[in-house]
Amino acid sequence: MWYYYPGRRFSTQQLLFFANIPSELNNTIIYNTEPYCTNDTMYSEKSCIVERGGLFNEQDSTSYAEAGNLAFAGGAPIETIFKGSVYGIKNLPSRSIGAIDKIKLEGAAELSNFPFGIATSNWDTSHTTLSALGLGKNSTYLNALRRAEKITSRVWSIFWGVYGKENPMDGSLVLGGYDGMKVTGKNYTAPLVYDHFDGPQGCWTGMRVTVTDIKINFIGGQNTSIFPSGTSLHFCIDPAHHLLMEVPMDYIDNFKSVSGIDATHSTTDLHWMALQPSIRKQFTGDLTFYLESGLEIRVPNNQFVFPETEIDKDGSRVYNQTRQNILINNVEDESPILGRYFLTAAYLMVNQDTGTFTLWKTNTTDESKPVRVFDEETGKKCGVVQPPASATESGNGDNHTTKHSPSGSIIGGAVVGSVAGACLIALGVYYMLCRKRKQAKNTYYYYPAHEEIQRYDIHEMDSSPRDAREDRKIIAF
Numbered sequence: 001m002w003y004y005y006p007g008r009r010f011s012t013q014q015l016l017f018f019a020n021i022p023s024e025l026n027n028t029i030i031y032n033t034e035p036y037c038t039n040d041t042m043y044s045e046k047s048c049i050v051e052r053g054g055l056f057n058e059q060d061s062t063s064y065a066e067a068g069n070l071a072f073a074g075g076a077p078i079e080t081i082f083k084g085s086v087y088g089i090k091n092l093p094s095r096s097i098g099a100i101d102k103i104k105l106e107g108a109a110e111l112s113n114f115p116f117g118i119a120t121s122n123w124d125t126s127h128t129t130l131s132a133l134g135l136g137k138n139s140t141y142l143n144a145l146r147r148a149e150k151i152t153s154r155v156w157s158i159f160w161g162v163y164g165k166e167n168p169m170d171g172s173l174v175l176g177g178y179d180g181m182k183v184t185g186k187n188y189t190a191p192l193v194y195d196h197f198d199g200p201q202g203c204w205t206g207m208r209v210t211v212t213d214i215k216i217n218f219i220g221g222q223n224t225s226i227f228p229s230g231t232s233l234h235f236c237i238d239p240a241h242h243l244l245m246e247v248p249m250d251y252i253d254n255f256k257s258v259s260g261i262d263a264t265h266s267t268t269d270l271h272w273m274a275l276q277p278s279i280r281k282q283f284t285g286d287l288t289f290y291l292e293s294g295l296e297i298r299v300p301n302n303q304f305v306f307p308e309t310e311i312d313k314d315g316s317r318v319y320n321q322t323r324q325n326i327l328i329n330n331v332e333d334e335s336p337i338l339g340r341y342f343l344t345a346a347y348l349m350v351n352q353d354t355g356t357f358t359l360w361k362t363n364t365t366d367e368s369k370p371v372r373v374f375d376e377e378t379g380k381k382c383g384v385v386q387p388p389a390s391a392t393e394s395g396n397g398d399n400h401t402t403k404h405s406p407s408g409s410i411i412g413g414a415v416v417g418s419v420a421g422a423c424l425i426a427l428g429v430y431y432m433l434c435r436k437r438k439q440a441k442n443t444y445y446y447y448p449a450h451e452e453i454q455r456y457d458i459h460e461m462d463s464s465p466r467d468a469r470e471d472r473k474i475i476a477f
Helices: 045-052 087-095 140-147 249-259 340-344 376-382 414-418 421-427
Strands: 002-004 009-012 015-020 028-030 065-069 097-105 110-118 131-133 155-162 169-175 177-179 183-191 208-217 223-225 233-237 245-248 263-265 275-277 286-291 296-299 305-311 317-326 328-331 346-351 356-362 370-374 410-412 431-433 439-446 465-469 474-476
Touching (some): 045 305, 110 140, 177 346, 183 208, 245 249, 249 275, 249 328, 296 340, 340 346, 370 376
Parallel strands (some): 028 110, 155 177, 245 328
Antiparallel strands (some): 002 169, 009 015, 028 131, 065 097, 155 169, 155 346, 169 177, 183 356, 208 223, 208 286, 263 275, 275 317, 286 296, 346 356, 370 410, 431 474
């Protein structure tokens, strides 16, 4: 199992850049030295590099090979789009430059002859801006790791991290399992249904949940709903989305009325269209999401209310401490969305083998306990036996949500340590990238625009040089 941090470094040879994780994308798409943002007057060359998270220069790689388009290189030949997804995804297999190279996600295994695409347009219009590590149902990256027996299942799990001056915490992305210390309480598991968001139960990311209420939690202890009585909303969970949530305008109006703020929208690219209250009154409350499954997820104020931030033309961050960005926005004729900042308080696991996703309330701790998830084939090979989870209906008869154990796959926790050594060798060596607080001296690198790792009160990292810490040590277990 591989354990690393979202927004962290991704490399071909020694060429480092940073990637986002769109959950509907099958292929990995990288921007090279033609990043398709410099024609916009709001960008300079430096700010473009920062927003892209670094650029790939194939001329600096001795193992790089080109293969026409992405499908010819061995990538997924089809990217299916649904209502709500980025339209440019559809044309990536045919219009991307097909590339093959050694590739390595920081903390994970190196893959030789990995097929990926080099973007030939500004295909991603969703304001995520980074290169993309696709983790969809036919993910070339997950498939390659599984074929190489570097992971025991095509499972990935994510915790976005915790922001704040006190007790900030790095986020994490786990491949082949989940972090048992980052979850608490009962979980909620539902099928992945890739479909149009206005269909009976689907989403372009495959992950749809029903929210029956959202309450503002005021400092004085009062909790007030922004939902009209007796209503509910179907949300699509999109870990790549740049805000906490998007909801219909009626709910935004209720939010502003209950909180007593007047607001417009931000026009800075990092938090594009985030709600921006006037300087006369700032928003200080938390938000609690009540899911039909019974989960209650409370997102603290400092996880979705930030100073207005933009990338200057020299690549640095500019903060306006007098203006707030509340990371919510309205939608019209589109799906409500729960974005990446929802995953500061909720923990998500996606199992592409069983076609399910699981949510927990996050346990915000620095401790980690990797738990491997085995697909059926690997479980039989290792003699690890656990019956498939049986779903139980919750609520009324027309309620299709389920609450049960994380998936029908086999879960390996502490018991996995007793599995025969021969089996472990067959599965490969499992690694965990461990967090260390100690800093290394005299080494520097640039944090890019969307590295969502908190350092004190900086909510999105600027590009100024910082001491790189000794937090990249690989430990075998």
